[in-house]
Amino acid sequence: MPTFTTADVDAIILAGGRAVRLGGRDKGALVYEGRTLIERALAAAASASHRVVVGDPATAAVPSGVRVVREEPMFSGPASAVMAGVDALAEAGSTATWVFVLACDVVRSAELTGALLAGAERHPDADGVVPIDQESRRQLLVGLYRVSALRASRDGIGDVANISMKRLLEPLSLVELPDDGYASADVDTPEQAQALGIELPATAPATASVTAPAQAPSIADARLLAHELGAARPASVHRAGLAAAAGLTLADDVTSPSPVPAFANSAMDGWAVAGNWPWRLGEPIHAGDDVRHRSLEPGCASPIMTGAEVPAGTWAVVRSEDGVVAPVGTGAGEWELSLRPGLGDPREGHHIRPAGEEAAVGEVVLHRGEVLTPPRLGFAAACGCDDLPVRVPPTVDLVVVGDELVASGASGAGRIRDALTPQLVPLIEGAGARSGSVGQVRDQTADIRAAIERSAGDLIIVTGGTSIGTADHTRGVLESMGVRVVIDGIAMRPGRPALVAVLQRGTVAICLPGNPLAAMLAALVLLGPMVEGMLGRPLTRLPLIRLAADIPNPRQGSLLVPCAFGPDGRAKPTGWADSGMVRGLALADTVAILPQGGASQEDRLPALPLAWSRP
Ligand SMILES: Nc1nc2c(c(=O)[nH]1)N[C@H]1C(S)=C(S)[C@@H](COP(=O)(O)OP(=O)(O)OC[C@H]3O[C@@H](n4cnc5c(N)ncnc54)[C@H](O)[C@@H]3O)O[C@H]1N2
Numbered sequence: 070m071p072t073f074t075t076a077d078v079d080a081i082i083l084a085g086g087r088a089v090r091l092g093g094r095d096k097g098a099l100v101y102e103g104r105t106l107i108e109r110a111l112a113a114a115a116s117a118s119h120r121v122v123v124g125d126p127a128t129a130a131v132p133s134g135v136r137v138v139r140e141e142p143m144f145s146g147p148a149s150a151v152m153a154g155v156d157a158l159a160e161a162g163s164t165a166t167w168v169f170v171l172a173c174d175v176v177r178s179a180e181l182t183g184a185l186l187a188g189a190e191r192h193p194d195a196d197g198v199v200p201i202d203q204e205s206r207r208q209l210l211v212g213l214y215r216v217s218a219l220r221a222s223r224d225g226i227g228d229v230a231n232i233s234m235k236r237l238l239e240p241l242s243l244v245e246l247p248d249d250g251y252a253s254a255d256v257d258t259p260e261q262a263q264a265l266g267i268e269l270p271a272t273a274p275a276t277a278s279v280t281a282p283a284q285a286p287s288i289a290d291a292r293l294l295a296h297e298l299g300a301a302r303p304a305s306v307h308r309a310g311l312a313a314a315a316g317l318t319l320a321d322d323v324t325s326p327s328p329v330p331a332f333a334n335s336a337m338d339g340w341a342v343a344g345n346w347p348w349r350l351g352e353p354i355h356a357g358d359d360v361r362h363r364s365l366e367p368g369c370a371s372p373i374m375t376g377a378e379v380p381a382g383t384w385a386v387v388r389s390e391d392g393v394v395a396p397v398g399t400g401a402g403e404w405e406l407s408l409r410p411g412l413g414d415p416r417e418g419h420h421i422r423p424a425g426e427e428a429a430v431g432e433v434v435l436h437r438g439e440v441l442t443p444p445r446l447g448f449a450a451a452c453g454c455d456d457l458p459v460r461v462p463p464t465v466d467l468v469v470v471g472d473e474l475v476a477s478g479a480s481g482a483g484r485i486r487d488a489l490t491p492q493l494v495p496l497i498e499g500a501g502a503r504s505g506s507v508g509q510v511r512d513q514t515a516d517i518r519a520a521i522e523r524s525a526g527d528l529i530i531v532t533g534g535t536s537i538g539t540a541d542h543t544r545g546v547l548e549s550m551g552v553r554v555v556i557d558g559i560a561m562r563p564g565r566p567a568l569v570a571v572l573q574r575g576t577v578a579i580c581l582p583g584n585p586l587a588a589m590l591a592a593l594v595l596l597g598p599m600v601e602g603m604l605g606r607p608l609t610r611l612p613l614i615r616l617a618a619d620i621p622n623p624r625q626g627s628l629l630v631p632c633a634f635g636p637d638g639r640a641k642p643t644g645w646a647d648s649g650m651v652r653g654l655a656l657a658d659t660v661a662i663l664p665q666g667g668a669s670q671e672d673r674l675p676a677l678p679l680a681w682s683r684p
Pocket residue numbers: 469470471473474485486487488489490532533534535536537538541563564565566581582583584585587648649
């Protein structure tokens with residue numbers, strides 16, 4: 070039983086921030102999947118007792134009955150807006166214990182509200198529940214908070230204008246709710262809006278071409294964008310036999326065609342027994358025997374093998390080491406079974422695996438989006454499945470650009486051995502995609518364009534030529550092809566100049582810088598999430614690691630550092646980590662993501678996992 074009902078819960082929709090990165094547009098009025106962001110947030114809190122929007126009363130379009138209030142002073146920040154909402158709810162006569170705070174730009178908050186309520190029910194002493202995203206950031210603007218705790222915090226602080234949400238929530242004891250699917254992500258940039266298909270009214274230029282200025286997304290945002298872009302691709306589905314399905318992704322939920330186990334069976338070698346002992350011994354039962362026409366009479370026992378079906382009437386199974394068989398009376402060829410001295414009567418069902426213990430007929434046993442691991446294939450077989458609905462892995466074509474590159478032998482005399490193809494092809498396969506055509510092309514606009522146009526892949530990876538040198542043509546080629554750019558640079562080094570664009574025919578192109586470490590790091594950020602999206606898998610959460618020593622990062626954006634784990638489990642830089650190098654990553658177990666400003670040994674840092682390395 071819920072400890073509180075939704076009548077105890079109000080909602081504050083935050084819709085009044087200055088959307089600076091969106092060119093100052095009114096975020097609440099943007100339309101996602103047919104509804105404005107304010108409408109979506111209100112719908113996410115549809116069951117709330119009272120709902121209030123904190124935004125601009127002059128422009129916010131809300132249904133009748135929903136109040137719009139404004140924080141004082143205007144634009145004094147989210148904490149101030151939340152408390153304006155709390156006051157407005159009290160004025161409206163609400164006495165609810167809990168309040169949802171939903172920023173309208175968290176377009177998928179509806180996916181979280183149920184879990185937030187459940188979290189508050191599970192933790193009755195908590196002051197709030199907040200999602201924690203894949204980069205271990207608390208998403209405070211899509212939370213459920215105890216109203217009295219918010220008020221008490223404000224009373225302690227005094228003026229909440231321009232204080233952070235973190236500060237307002239400091240005294241609250243919050244429970245974290247893992248948000249594995251990025252449902253708590255907000256729409257901050259034109260790229261994110263575009264990736265979601267949100268049209269931006271023309272108050273400011275949206276990113277229309279490769280050269281349009283755009284803010285480089287963080288690694289977290291780049292992963293999210295790549296995943297969303299992948300997920301937007303139409304799914305291709307087929308049925309695969311179990312052997313062929315290994316490692317593929319389920320396209321649909323799978324229900325069990327039979328109960329597991331299909332029949333009640335013995336968990337031990339011993340005797341099936343019925344009634345009181347001593348039991349008279351009957352015919353043995355072997356695994357595979359059909360016992361539908363047999364039944365065990367009271368006072369009888371049948372020797373039974375592990376896994377054999379127990380006949381009707383069986384009370385329990387006695388293990389072979391727990392029973393003693395002796396001739397009956399003077400020994401007329403009949404035998405009886407007794408329990409060893411000191412053992413109590415068997416309890417009903419002892420050592421019997423009941424039918425349907427693991428799965429019932431028709432029960433969903435495997436879920437859409439799950440990868441078919443060896444144990445899941447075994448489970449599918451046990452359920453009686455012969456083939457499964459799976460997603461067809463996307464094909465990824467690789468175009469390696471560079472006049473100087475050679476495919477074999479040593480570098481020298483202006484020739485550089487191609488060090489990317491040998492690592493990108495297995496990276497593609499390891500991500501769950503199929504490697505398609507692999508070709509090297511010259512630094513010529515026409516050649517690069519022809520390679521991209523020829524590709525029949527679901528995704529094209531182009532390496533090299535992303536920079537601004539006279540021989541760097543990749544950007545120009547894309548521009549001339551009228552692509553839609555989704556990512557133009559990632560706020561990280563090495564790997565900053567990566568580009569993600571959607572061709573007019575809908576195929577996605579990932580352009581990686583030519584420097585080998587930069588290319589691999591950008592590929593590690595973008596490729597896995599994009600393929601996960603294409604396969605209908607959730608976005609993998611980044612693992613958290615600890616450093617062996619502090620590492621500074623005085624420059625802008627994240628610094629990516631290939632590291633090896635020491636015996637103490639701490640990550641130590643491998644060295645050889647300049648953008649043009651290849652050795653450092655070859656020695657690495659993980660890649661630490663250092664935020665701007667650096668990180669200390671105390672921090673738990675997100676890292677790019679390397680699928681081939683030990684954890
Ligand atoms: N004036 C500026 N120059 C550069 C900038 C900049 O901002 N201003 N950015 C630098 C950064 S950061 C990177 S990363 C690189 C990106 O370069 P490109 O994507 O244009 O790549 P290329 O010029 O084609 O090659 C760079 C380097 O990598 C070698 N390479 C290329 N492909 C391979 C391969 N398959 N295997 C091995 N090595 C490869 C190539 O020979 C060059 O040495 O630009 C900086 N410059």
